[in-house]
Amino acid sequence: MRFYKNQHQFYIGIDLHARTMYICVINNLGETVFHKNMECSTDNLELVTNTFGKDIVIGVECIFTWYWIADFCAERGIDFALGHALYMKAIHGGKTKSDKIDSEKIANMLRGGMFPIAYAYPKEKRAVRDLLRRRLYFVRQRAELSVHLQNTNHQYNINEPLVSSRMRSEAYRNTIPQKFKDSAVLKMVDADLFMFQSYHDIITKLEFQIEDCMEIQDPYSFSLLRSIPGLGFILPLTILYEIDTINRFSDVGKFISYCRLVKCSHESAGKKEKGGHNKIGNVHLKWAFSEAAVLFLRNNERGQKWHERLVSRYGKAKAMSLIAQKLGRTVYYMLKRKEPFDPDKFYQD
Numbered sequence: 257m258r259f260y261k262n263q264h265q266f267y268i269g270i271d272l273h274a275r276t277m278y279i280c281v282i283n284n285l286g287e288t289v290f291h292k293n294m295e296c297s298t299d300n301l302e303l304v305t306n307t308f309g310k311d312i313v314i315g316v317e318c319i320f321t322w323y324w325i326a327d328f329c330a331e332r333g334i335d336f337a338l339g340h341a342l343y344m345k346a347i348h349g350g351k352t353k354s355d356k357i358d359s360e361k362i363a364n365m366l367r368g369g370m371f372p373i374a375y376a377y378p379k380e381k382r383a384v385r386d387l388l389r390r391r392l393y394f395v396r397q398r399a400e401l402s403v404h405l406q407n408t409n410h411q412y413n414i415n416e417p418l419v420s421s422r423m424r425s426e427a428y429r430n431t432i433p434q435k436f437k438d439s440a441v442l443k444m445v446d447a448d449l450f451m452f453q454s455y456h457d458i459i460t461k462l463e464f465q466i467e468d469c470m471e472i473q474d475p476y477s478f479s480l481l482r483s484i485p486g487l488g489f490i491l492p493l494t495i496l497y498e499i500d501t502i503n504r505f506s507d508v509g510k511f512i513s514y515c516r517l518v519k520c521s522h523e524s525a526g527k528k529e530k531g532g533h534n535k536i537g538n539v540h541l542k543w544a545f546s547e548a549a550v551l552f553l554r555n556n557e558r559g560q561k562w563h564e565r566l567v568s569r570y571g572k573a574k575a576m577s578l579i580a581q582k583l584g585r586t587v588y589y590m591l592k593r594k595e596p597f598d599p600d601k602f603y604q605d
Contacts, residue, residue: 257340257343257372258372258373259369259370259371259372259373260313260315260337260366260369260371260373261369262313262335263284264284264311264312264313264335265283265284265308265309265311265312266281266282266283266284266289266308266309266311266312266313267281267282267283267284267312267313267315267363267364267366267367268280268281268304268305268308268312268313268314268315268363268366269281269282269315269358269359269360269361269362269363269364269365269366270314270315270316270325270359270362271317271355271356271358271359271362272296272316272317272319272321272322272325273296273321273355274296274321275295275296276293276294276295276296276355277293277294277295277296277300277301278291278292278293278294278355278356278358278359279291279292279293279294279301279304279359280356280359280360280362280363281304281308281363282360282363282364282367284367286364286367288360288363289308290304290307290308291356291359291360293355293356296321296324298324298328301325301328302328305332305334310333310334312334312335313334313335313336313337313366314329314334314335314336314337315336315337315338315339315362315363315365315366315371316336316337316338316339316362317339317341317344317358317362318338318339318340318341318374319341322338322376323379323382326338326376326379327379330379336376337366337371337373338373338374338375338376339362339365339371339372339373339374340372340373340374341374342536343372343536344362344365344371344372375500375504377500378500380473381473381497381500384466384469384470384473384497385497385498385500387462387465387466387469388466388490388493388494388497389540390462391459391462391463391466391490392494392540392543394455394458394459394462395455395459397451397455398452398455398456398459401448401451401452401455402418402420402423402452403420404448405418405423405432405445405448405449405452406418406420408436408441408444408445408448409435412435412436412441414435414436416435418432423452424456426453429449429452429453432445432449433445433446433449463489463490466493467489470493470496474496476594477496477591478492478493478496479596480590480591480594480595480596480597481495481496481587481590481591483596483597484548484552484583484586484587484597485552485556485559485597485599486548486550486551486552486553486554486555486556487548487551487552488551491544491547491548491551494540494541494543494544495541495544495545495548495587498538498540498541498544499541499591502588502591502592503592505588508585508588508589511584511585511588512581512584512585512588513537514537514538514541515537515538515541515542515545515584516534516535516536516537516538516539516541516542517542517545517577517580517581517584518581519534520534520536541584545580545581545583545584545587546576546580548580548583549576549579549580549583550576552579552583553579558599558603562603563575563579566578566579582602586601586602
């Protein structure tokens with residue numbers, strides 16, 4: 257947990273919503289000098305910031321509407337602190353809650369050096385990162401349609417099973433309606449196939465757009481990650497754009513913790529137990545490294561033998577978690593040192 261420690265003359269805490277923002281301004285003595293609910297607009301925010309000069313900081317809780325305030329501060333050279341929502345809840349959770357109270361608490365946390373900060377992702381890469389996340393959502397929706405078609409196939413006990421790996425082929429999809437005779441079932445299958453085709457077309461277009469953006473921004477790091485066996489196009493992109501810059505992690509432990517590749521533990525009075533806040537971190541990096549662990553073993557004889565040794569010692573689930581964690585450590589050092597994948601180093605205990 258990192259805290260915002262800089263000192264200023266004025267501290268601006270904003271309880272931000274989609275259409276309104278409750279703004280509280282306190283001075284360095286802790287006195288409230290402004291407290292008002294306003295509509296979300298750059299004009300209103302500029303009116304407040306101009307009133308209190310340049311020695312100010314703006315703090316906002318990390319919800320989905322923070323982008324425009326971060327851009328506003330960056331354009332005007334104003335310090336911006338993005339609050340980590342889960343840590344903030346643990347610090348200032350109270351019996352009574354309102355927008356007015358929350359904005360004042362945010363301002364006081366900034367002043368007291370107890371404002372837990374999250375990473376404010378830079379504007380230049382943010383749109384492509386969000387595009388990758390949206391693509392993943394469409395891929396999951398397409399996968400759900402594929403599963404529903406297979407379940408329908410099983411419901412009617414059709415001898416020839418549907419092969420999910422062939423579903424992307426239009427010629428193969430055209431053969432699926434022929435398996436069903438009931439008109440209502442056929443309508444349902446046609447609807448699933450239509451949606452599947454729509455998602456497939458959207459995903460293909462997005463991948464071309466993402467590839468064009470990546471060639472402009474960071475082709476070298478992309479080529480480094482593609483040197484890892486099994487990694488193709490999307491996973492290296494997802495890892496790079498979710499990280500932004502590897503230099504924001506001071507050591508490999510902080511990186512794999514951010515990727516949710518290590519378990520949390522609680523210790524008190526000499527007693528230690530597993531569990532806790534395991535979901536604090538980046539869910540997209542957790543997914544990417546879990547997928548990378550599976551793909552890493554595909555057509556990789558040396559990797560499969562290593563996996564078998566891990567399974568015999570730890571079991572299947574723990575073995576895959578260890579491979580994902582090892583890949584996370586490897587990616588950290590590859591990006592830090594600007595080196596391609598080295599299998600001899602990777603398999604060292």
